[in-house]
Amino acid sequence: MQTPICPTCGCSLIRLGIKTEDAVSHIHHGKEYKFCCRGCIDVFLANPEPLLAETQDLVVCPTCLAEKPRESTIHQIFDGTDLYFCRCPACLVLFKKNSGYYLARLAGETEYGGVFTEEERCCAAT
Numbered sequence: 001m002q003t004p005i006c007p008t009c010g011c012s013l014i015r016l017g018i019k020t021e022d023a024v025s026h027i028h029h030g031k032e033y034k035f036c037c038r039g040c041i042d043v044f045l046a047n048p049e050p051l052l053a054e055t056q057d058l059v060v061c062p063t064c065l066a067e068k069p070r071e072s073t074i075h076q077i078f079d080g081t082d083l084y085f086c087r088c089p090a091c092l093v094l095f096k097k098n099s100g101y102y103l104a105r106l107a108g109e110t111e112y113g114g115v116f117t118e119e120e121r122c123c124a125a126t
Helices: 038-046 048-055 089-097 099-106
Strands: 024-028 031-035 058-060 067-069 074-078 081-085
Touching (some): 024 038, 031 038, 038 048, 089 099
16 A cells, blocks of 8 residues: 655655645556646656656655655554554554554544645645
């Protein structure tokens, strides 16, 4: 299970409070990518390959929503699903207490406003 990550800035759309269906998309070499904003697509179009290389192996901790390189995480299989947790021991403990919520949030199936307040939105609001 993986939440979309903007290939330009490397941010998880869920962490930013952007639902997959509200994300800006672009098809590059036959593959659809989701971006947090139009500005990130513009940056991407200028030189996409290095950005794709930088973000290709990023995963998102289901608890804190931190974006990490896969090799810097703790891999767990939960109900047949591969999950990758940051190395903070609290994230795995919290996840086990309320896994349904964290899985639903990671999949974008629950309301989550993101890390920014209404007054301070990421570039998606511009």
